[in-house]
Amino acid sequence: MSSWFPFFGRDFLTATGGWTAEERGHYISLLALQWEQAGLPDDLARLELMSPGITNCWDLVSQKFPVWKDGKRRNIRLEHERSKSHERSERARQSASTRWAVGDVSGGAQEMPEKPPDMPEQCERIASADAPMSMSMKDTSSSARACAWEEHWPSLRQAWNAGVGVKWRSSRPSDTVKAALAEDGWLEHAIHAIQHLPKCLYFSDPVTLNQFCKPGFVDEVLGGKWNNPKRAAKQGRDFGNQAPPPKPFTGEDAEAFERTRRKLAAAKEGL
Known part of the structure:
Protein backbone atom coordinates (compact mmCIF):
# COMPACT_ATOMS: atom_id res chain seq x y z
CA MET A 1 0.00 0.00 0.00
CA TRP A 100 -4.16 -8.91 -19.31
CA ALA A 101 -4.78 -12.54 -18.45
CA VAL A 102 -4.20 -15.14 -21.14
CA GLY A 103 -6.53 -18.10 -21.31
CA ASP A 104 -9.53 -18.97 -19.20
CA VAL A 105 -10.56 -16.36 -16.67
CA SER A 106 -13.92 -17.94 -15.91
CA GLY A 107 -12.91 -18.37 -12.33
CA GLY A 108 -13.81 -14.73 -11.83
CA ALA A 109 -12.19 -12.12 -9.68
CA GLN A 110 -10.51 -13.07 -6.48
CA GLU A 111 -12.39 -12.64 -3.25
CA SER A 143 -22.25 5.89 11.12
CA ALA A 144 -19.27 8.21 10.76
CA ARG A 145 -21.21 10.96 12.49
CA ALA A 146 -22.17 8.51 15.24
CA CYS A 147 -18.45 8.04 15.89
CA ALA A 148 -17.72 11.76 15.87
CA TRP A 149 -18.34 12.29 19.57
CA GLU A 150 -15.61 9.76 20.41
CA GLU A 151 -13.12 11.78 18.35
CA HIS A 152 -14.20 15.20 19.62
CA TRP A 153 -15.11 14.52 23.26
CA PRO A 154 -11.54 14.84 24.71
CA SER A 155 -11.11 18.26 23.09
CA LEU A 156 -14.49 19.53 24.30
CA ARG A 157 -13.97 18.23 27.84
CA GLN A 158 -10.53 19.83 28.08
CA ALA A 159 -11.76 23.20 26.78
CA TRP A 160 -14.88 23.11 28.96
CA ASN A 161 -13.05 22.32 32.21
CA ALA A 162 -10.57 25.13 31.47
CA GLY A 163 -13.46 27.62 31.19
CA VAL A 164 -15.91 29.20 33.64
CA GLY A 165 -18.73 26.63 33.42
CA VAL A 166 -19.50 23.91 35.95
CA LYS A 167 -16.66 21.38 35.66
CA TRP A 168 -17.46 18.05 34.03
CA ARG A 169 -16.01 15.34 36.25
CA SER A 170 -17.06 12.22 34.36
CA SER A 171 -14.85 10.70 31.69
CA ARG A 172 -17.95 10.02 29.57
CA PRO A 173 -20.31 12.56 27.96
CA SER A 174 -24.07 12.58 28.38
CA ASP A 175 -26.42 11.80 25.50
CA THR A 176 -27.05 15.54 25.10
CA VAL A 177 -23.33 16.16 24.67
CA LYS A 178 -22.95 13.23 22.26
CA ALA A 179 -25.74 14.57 20.05
CA ALA A 180 -24.12 18.00 19.90
CA LEU A 181 -20.68 16.58 19.07
CA ALA A 182 -22.16 14.56 16.21
CA GLU A 183 -23.22 17.75 14.42
CA ASP A 184 -20.88 18.85 11.65
CA GLY A 185 -18.75 21.83 12.67
CA TRP A 186 -20.38 22.19 16.11
CA LEU A 187 -17.18 21.70 18.11
CA GLU A 188 -15.36 24.57 16.41
CA HIS A 189 -18.19 26.98 17.29
CA ALA A 190 -18.44 25.52 20.79
CA ILE A 191 -14.77 26.27 21.54
CA HIS A 192 -15.35 29.93 20.60
CA ALA A 193 -18.53 30.02 22.69
CA ILE A 194 -16.71 28.64 25.75
CA GLN A 195 -14.18 31.44 25.44
CA HIS A 196 -17.07 33.94 25.24
CA LEU A 197 -18.87 32.71 28.39
CA PRO A 198 -17.01 35.05 30.81
CA LYS A 199 -18.84 37.94 29.13
CA CYS A 200 -22.24 36.32 29.72
CA LEU A 201 -24.60 36.30 32.69
CA TYR A 202 -23.25 33.11 34.24
CA PHE A 203 -20.81 34.50 36.79
CA SER A 204 -22.70 33.66 40.02
CA ASP A 205 -24.63 30.69 38.62
CA PRO A 206 -22.32 29.00 36.05
CA VAL A 207 -23.78 27.29 33.02
CA THR A 208 -23.67 23.49 32.93
CA LEU A 209 -22.28 21.45 30.03
CA ASN A 210 -25.66 19.86 29.31
CA GLN A 211 -27.26 23.29 29.11
CA PHE A 212 -24.44 24.49 26.88
CA CYS A 213 -24.93 21.53 24.50
CA LYS A 214 -28.67 21.95 24.04
CA PRO A 215 -29.67 22.76 20.44
CA GLY A 216 -29.17 26.42 19.60
CA PHE A 217 -27.45 27.44 22.86
CA VAL A 218 -23.98 27.87 21.33
CA ASP A 219 -25.42 30.03 18.55
CA GLU A 220 -27.20 32.16 21.16
CA VAL A 221 -23.95 32.67 23.09
CA LEU A 222 -22.01 33.65 19.99
CA GLY A 223 -24.87 35.85 18.84
CA GLY A 224 -24.69 37.85 22.08
CA LYS A 225 -28.11 36.88 23.47
CA TRP A 226 -26.71 36.22 26.95
CA ASN A 227 -24.18 39.06 27.04
CA ASN A 228 -24.02 41.08 30.25
CA PRO A 229 -23.18 44.70 29.27
CA LYS A 230 -21.41 45.26 32.59
CA ARG A 231 -19.08 42.37 31.83
CA ALA A 232 -18.40 43.12 28.18
CA ALA A 233 -15.01 44.42 27.16
CA LYS A 234 -14.84 48.23 27.38
CA GLN A 235 -12.15 50.54 26.06
CA GLY A 236 -9.99 47.66 24.95
CA ARG A 237 -10.26 45.84 28.33
CA ASP A 238 -12.02 42.59 29.23
CA PHE A 239 -12.94 42.68 32.90
CA GLY A 240 -13.82 38.94 32.95
CA ASN A 241 -15.18 38.06 36.39
CA GLN A 242 -14.26 41.45 37.88
CA ALA A 243 -16.79 44.27 38.25
CA PRO A 244 -16.27 47.19 35.83
CA PRO A 245 -14.90 50.44 37.32
CA PRO A 246 -17.58 52.78 38.80
CA LYS A 247 -18.90 55.58 36.62
CA PRO A 248 -18.52 59.17 37.92
CA PHE A 249 -21.67 60.96 39.09
CA THR A 250 -23.10 63.59 36.73
CA GLY A 251 -25.80 66.31 36.88
CA GLU A 252 -28.11 66.22 39.91
CA ASP A 253 -26.49 63.04 41.19
CA ALA A 254 -23.14 64.82 41.33
CA GLU A 255 -24.62 67.79 43.22
CA ALA A 256 -26.35 65.51 45.72
CA PHE A 257 -23.16 63.57 46.26
CA GLU A 258 -21.22 66.80 46.90
CA ARG A 259 -23.79 68.06 49.43
CA THR A 260 -23.62 64.76 51.28
CA ARG A 261 -19.83 64.86 51.26
CA ARG A 262 -19.81 68.40 52.74
CA LYS A 263 -22.28 67.45 55.48
CA LEU A 264 -20.20 64.45 56.47
CA ALA A 265 -17.06 66.60 56.50
CA ALA A 266 -18.72 69.21 58.70
CA ALA A 267 -20.04 66.58 61.09
CA LYS A 268 -16.57 65.08 61.36
CA GLU A 269 -15.06 68.48 62.22
CA GLY A 270 -17.65 68.96 65.00
CA LEU A 271 -16.62 65.75 66.78
Missing part, protein backbone atom coordinates in the same frame (compact mmCIF):
# COMPACT_ATOMS: atom_id res chain seq x y z
CA SER A 2 1.18 3.53 -0.75
CA SER A 3 2.73 5.51 2.10
CA TRP A 4 0.42 8.41 1.21
CA PHE A 5 -2.66 8.70 3.39
CA PRO A 6 -5.55 11.22 3.38
CA PHE A 7 -5.35 14.03 5.91
CA PHE A 8 -8.52 15.97 6.73
CA GLY A 9 -7.09 19.29 7.86
CA ARG A 10 -10.26 21.03 8.99
CA ASP A 11 -11.52 18.00 10.90
CA PHE A 12 -8.10 17.50 12.49
CA LEU A 13 -7.92 21.10 13.74
CA THR A 14 -11.47 20.92 15.06
CA ALA A 15 -10.90 17.60 16.84
CA THR A 16 -7.71 18.88 18.48
CA GLY A 17 -8.93 22.32 19.52
CA GLY A 18 -7.05 23.42 22.62
CA TRP A 19 -4.19 20.94 22.09
CA THR A 20 -0.56 22.04 22.18
CA ALA A 21 1.72 21.71 19.16
CA GLU A 22 3.49 18.83 20.91
CA GLU A 23 0.24 16.92 21.43
CA ARG A 24 -0.82 17.46 17.82
CA GLY A 25 2.62 16.38 16.60
CA HIS A 26 2.45 13.07 18.45
CA TYR A 27 -1.08 12.53 17.15
CA ILE A 28 0.09 12.94 13.54
CA SER A 29 3.10 10.68 14.13
CA LEU A 30 0.89 7.88 15.43
CA LEU A 31 -1.52 8.27 12.51
CA ALA A 32 1.38 7.81 10.07
CA LEU A 33 2.68 4.78 12.01
CA GLN A 34 -0.77 3.21 12.08
CA TRP A 35 -1.09 3.63 8.32
CA GLU A 36 2.27 1.95 7.69
CA GLN A 37 1.92 -0.87 10.23
CA ALA A 38 -1.85 -1.51 10.13
CA GLY A 39 -2.05 -0.76 13.84
CA LEU A 40 -0.10 0.34 16.90
CA PRO A 41 1.17 -1.75 19.81
CA ASP A 42 -0.69 -1.34 23.08
CA ASP A 43 2.62 -0.76 24.84
CA LEU A 44 3.57 2.75 25.92
CA ALA A 45 7.27 1.85 26.19
CA ARG A 46 7.34 0.80 22.52
CA LEU A 47 5.34 3.83 21.46
CA GLU A 48 7.83 6.04 23.30
CA LEU A 49 10.54 4.63 21.05
CA MET A 50 8.43 5.34 17.97
CA SER A 51 7.45 8.89 19.01
CA PRO A 52 9.81 10.07 21.79
CA GLY A 53 8.09 12.21 24.40
CA ILE A 54 4.60 10.82 23.85
CA THR A 55 4.46 9.64 27.47
CA ASN A 56 3.96 13.27 28.53
CA CYS A 57 0.62 13.52 26.73
CA TRP A 58 -0.45 9.87 26.46
CA ASP A 59 -3.60 10.30 28.56
CA LEU A 60 -4.95 12.70 25.93
CA VAL A 61 -3.63 11.16 22.70
CA SER A 62 -4.49 7.58 23.69
CA GLN A 63 -8.21 8.42 23.50
CA LYS A 64 -7.81 8.81 19.74
CA PHE A 65 -6.49 5.23 19.42
CA PRO A 66 -8.78 2.73 21.20
CA VAL A 67 -7.60 -0.86 21.67
CA TRP A 68 -9.17 -3.45 19.35
CA LYS A 69 -9.67 -7.14 20.15
CA ASP A 70 -6.51 -8.14 18.29
CA GLY A 71 -4.56 -6.16 20.89
CA LYS A 72 -3.59 -3.26 18.63
CA ARG A 73 -4.55 0.38 18.90
CA ARG A 74 -6.16 2.10 15.92
CA ASN A 75 -7.75 5.41 15.09
CA ILE A 76 -11.24 4.57 13.79
CA ARG A 77 -11.40 7.29 11.12
CA LEU A 78 -7.97 6.42 9.71
CA GLU A 79 -8.74 2.70 9.69
CA HIS A 80 -11.82 3.45 7.62
CA GLU A 81 -9.67 5.32 5.09
CA ARG A 82 -7.03 2.59 5.14
CA SER A 83 -9.64 -0.09 4.47
CA LYS A 84 -11.06 1.89 1.55
CA SER A 85 -7.59 2.44 0.09
CA HIS A 86 -6.82 -1.27 0.36
CA GLU A 87 -10.07 -2.17 -1.35
CA ARG A 88 -9.41 0.26 -4.22
CA SER A 89 -5.90 -1.12 -4.68
CA GLU A 90 -7.21 -4.67 -4.70
CA ARG A 91 -9.92 -3.86 -7.25
CA ALA A 92 -7.37 -2.17 -9.50
CA ARG A 93 -5.05 -5.20 -9.24
CA GLN A 94 -7.84 -7.63 -10.06
CA SER A 95 -9.01 -5.48 -12.96
CA ALA A 96 -5.52 -5.39 -14.43
CA SER A 97 -5.09 -9.13 -13.91
CA THR A 98 -8.35 -9.86 -15.72
CA ARG A 99 -7.58 -7.44 -18.56
CA MET A 112 -12.18 -9.21 -1.67
CA PRO A 113 -10.33 -9.05 1.64
CA GLU A 114 -12.34 -8.73 4.79
CA LYS A 115 -12.43 -5.53 6.79
CA PRO A 116 -9.69 -5.07 9.39
CA PRO A 117 -10.09 -7.32 12.47
CA ASP A 118 -12.57 -6.24 15.10
CA MET A 119 -13.72 -2.99 13.58
CA PRO A 120 -16.00 -1.42 16.23
CA GLU A 121 -19.61 -2.39 15.62
CA GLN A 122 -20.96 1.15 15.46
CA CYS A 123 -18.46 2.01 12.71
CA GLU A 124 -18.60 -1.14 10.55
CA ARG A 125 -20.62 0.46 7.75
CA ILE A 126 -17.95 3.12 7.29
CA ALA A 127 -15.63 0.50 5.82
CA SER A 128 -18.25 -1.22 3.64
CA ALA A 129 -17.72 -1.26 -0.12
CA ASP A 130 -20.50 1.25 -0.76
CA ALA A 131 -19.60 3.80 1.93
CA PRO A 132 -19.24 7.30 0.42
CA MET A 133 -15.79 8.88 0.13
CA SER A 134 -15.44 12.50 1.12
CA MET A 135 -12.83 15.11 2.01
CA SER A 136 -15.25 16.55 4.56
CA MET A 137 -17.28 15.18 7.45
CA LYS A 138 -20.35 16.79 5.89
CA ASP A 139 -20.71 14.00 3.32
CA THR A 140 -19.79 10.97 5.42
CA SER A 141 -22.30 8.34 6.46
CA SER A 142 -24.48 8.53 9.54
